[in-house]
Amino acid sequence: xxxxxxxxxxxxxxxxxxxxxxxxxxxxxxxxxxxxxxxxxxxxxxxxxxxxxxxxxxxxxxxxxxxxxxxxxxxxxxxxxxxxxxxxxx
Amino acid sequence: xxxxxxxxxxxxxxxxxxxxxxxxxxxxxxxxxxxxxxxxxxxxxxxxxxxxxxxxxxxxxxxxxxxxxxxxxxxxxxxxxxxxxxxxxxxxxxxxxxxxxxxxxxxxxxxxxxxxxxxxxxxxxxxxxxxxxxxxxxxxxxxxxxxxxxxxxxxxxxxxxxxxxxxxxxxxxxxxxxxxxxxxxxxxxxxxxxxxxxxxxxxxxxxxxxxxxxxxxxxxxxxxxxxxxxxxxxxxxxxxxxxxxxxxxxxxxxxxxxxxxxxxxxxxxxxxxxxxxxxxxxxxxxxxxxxxxxxxxxxxxxxxxxxxxxxxxxxxxxxxxxxxxxxxxxxxxxxxxxxxxxxxxxxxxxxxxxxxxxxxxxxxxxxxxxxxxxxxxxx
Numbered sequence: 001x002x003x004x005x006x007x008x009x010x011x012x013x014x015x016x017x018x019x020x021x022x023x024x025x026x027x028x029x030x031x032x033x034x035x036x037x038x039x040x041x042x043x044x045x046x047x048x049x050x051x052x053x054x055x056x057x058x059x060x061x062x063x064x065x066x067x068x069x070x071x072x073x074x075x076x077x078x079x080x081x082x083x084x085x086x087x088x089x090x
Numbered sequence: 091x092x093x094x095x096x097x098x099x100x101x102x103x104x105x106x107x108x109x110x111x112x113x114x115x116x117x118x119x120x121x122x123x124x125x126x127x128x129x130x131x132x133x134x135x136x137x138x139x140x141x142x143x144x145x146x147x148x149x150x151x152x153x154x155x156x157x158x159x160x161x162x163x164x165x166x167x168x169x170x171x172x173x174x175x176x177x178x179x180x181x182x183x184x185x186x187x188x189x190x191x192x193x194x195x196x197x198x199x200x201x202x203x204x205x206x207x208x209x210x211x212x213x214x215x216x217x218x219x220x221x222x223x224x225x226x227x228x229x230x231x232x233x234x235x236x237x238x239x240x241x242x243x244x245x246x247x248x249x250x251x252x253x254x255x256x257x258x259x260x261x262x263x264x265x266x267x268x269x270x271x272x273x274x275x276x277x278x279x280x281x282x283x284x285x286x287x288x289x290x291x292x293x294x295x296x297x298x299x300x301x302x303x304x305x306x307x308x309x310x311x312x313x314x315x316x317x318x319x320x321x322x323x324x325x326x327x328x329x330x331x332x333x334x335x336x337x338x339x340x341x342x343x344x345x346x347x348x349x350x351x352x353x354x355x356x357x358x359x360x361x362x363x364x365x366x367x368x369x370x371x372x373x374x375x376x377x378x379x380x381x382x383x384x385x386x387x388x389x390x391x392x393x394x395x396x397x398x399x400x401x402x403x404x405x406x407x408x409x410x411x412x413x414x415x416x417x418x419x420x421x422x423x424x425x426x427x428x429x430x431x432x433x434x435x436x437x438x439x440x441x442x443x444x445x446x447x448x449x450x451x452x453x454x455x456x457x458x459x460x461x462x463x464x465x466x467x468x469x
Binding site for chain 1: 186187245246283285286287293294295296297298307308311315
């Protein structure tokens with residue numbers, strides 16, 4: 001057996017999957033109603049509340065482009081259609 | 091100590107003598123008596139292993155995988171549909187290089203449903219990367235299990251010990267069961283490689299995702315090691331013979347007239363019937379012999395070619411069939427002899443679903459082989 005098969009744990013964090021993406025999401029904070037649906041449906045768990053509140057008390061959501069694979073589920077499920085998927089030019 | 095015991099009992103005693111740490115199984119005929127015996131040993135306080143019951147064979151194989159990945163000497167047993175249900179995990183176990191030993195009490199595969207012996211179950215997972223041994227009698231069944239753990243742990247390749255269901259598992263024979271100290275002298279304590287098993291103090295990931303860049307290299311490593319396993323098998327069969335004074339080191343056993351041009355090839359318990367038939371044919375002036383393949387994976391090509399070097403007529407007796415083609419062993423023999431022999435190779439399929447294989451049937455193969463009937467013949 002020449003090849004050792006055990007690897008160190010937690011390597012998923014190090015393998016950034018963002019470069020698999022063709023489209024990337026843009027979130028329009030003006031239209032966003034802060035319902036959190038995008039964060040709940042994201043299969044990668046890379047949509048998250050950013051913490052700071054807008055004047056009307058809304059919590060903004062943002063995405064982590066290091067891991068976002070551009071599946072577009074957040075845009076599809078957003079009830080106010082404030083997420084647009086745009087072609088990413090690399 | 092010599093005991094007159096059932097084949098299943100002999101296997102169970104071997105597994106316990108190997109100081110196995112984890113036994114996990116789901117009962118299925120004709121494997122049942124093996125795990126019943128192990129369960130009884132545990133209940134009676136005669137065994138130190140953990141005995142785990144599972145909800146299916148898929149679970150049994152998965153639990154065995156986990157136990158072995160945690161560095162335990164692990165054993166399971168199954169048959170027929172149970173092996174097929176395990177299939178996905180069977181491939182994963184060898185791919186993860188876990189040295190599990192499994193008994194397959196060979197049985198026909200559904201449909202039609204049938205609980206009796208043939209070798210279709212094991213033959214169906216022949217490409218899974220396990221070492222596959224086939225025992226002829228109960229003494230060899232016991233011996234193979236002790237050798238299996240030693241070979242598996244050296245090579246990090248799992249071993250499937252095949253025993254014909256009912257014919258071996260449910261038959262009482264005189265079996266020489268070794269003493270604990272003798273087995274301990276042959277089989278050292280299992281110590282998994284540093285950093286290559288699941289350990290809370292030194293966390294690692296096993297069975298991880300591999301991209302096209304590395305996958306083929308890892309498969310090639312397993313393929314090469316499995317072929318190289320022949321040397322280790324011969325070495326350990328030799329060591330076993332030295333210590334216990336029984337069994338032969340070769341992977342193909344030759345029996346009969348050395349000058350015979352007609353040679354049978356078979357695996358498992360049917361070789362016993364063929365040996366009797368060969369004796370009768372030789373006594374009647376019909377020179378014959380039989381080569382018994384003890385190890386199907388890795389396939390002992392060089393040994394088989396050597397043993398069949400004098401043959402012009404090779405009769406392969408299969409208890410399984412690759413549907414749409416021929417007997418599975420026949421295909422292997424043809425591949426092995428291709429370009430190395432001009433012998434005529436004939437595939438006979440017999441004994442499916444427990445059909446009794448008699449000496450008359452073996453003789454009819456001998457007669458039929460003269461007729462040049464192409465393709466597979468069912469006897």
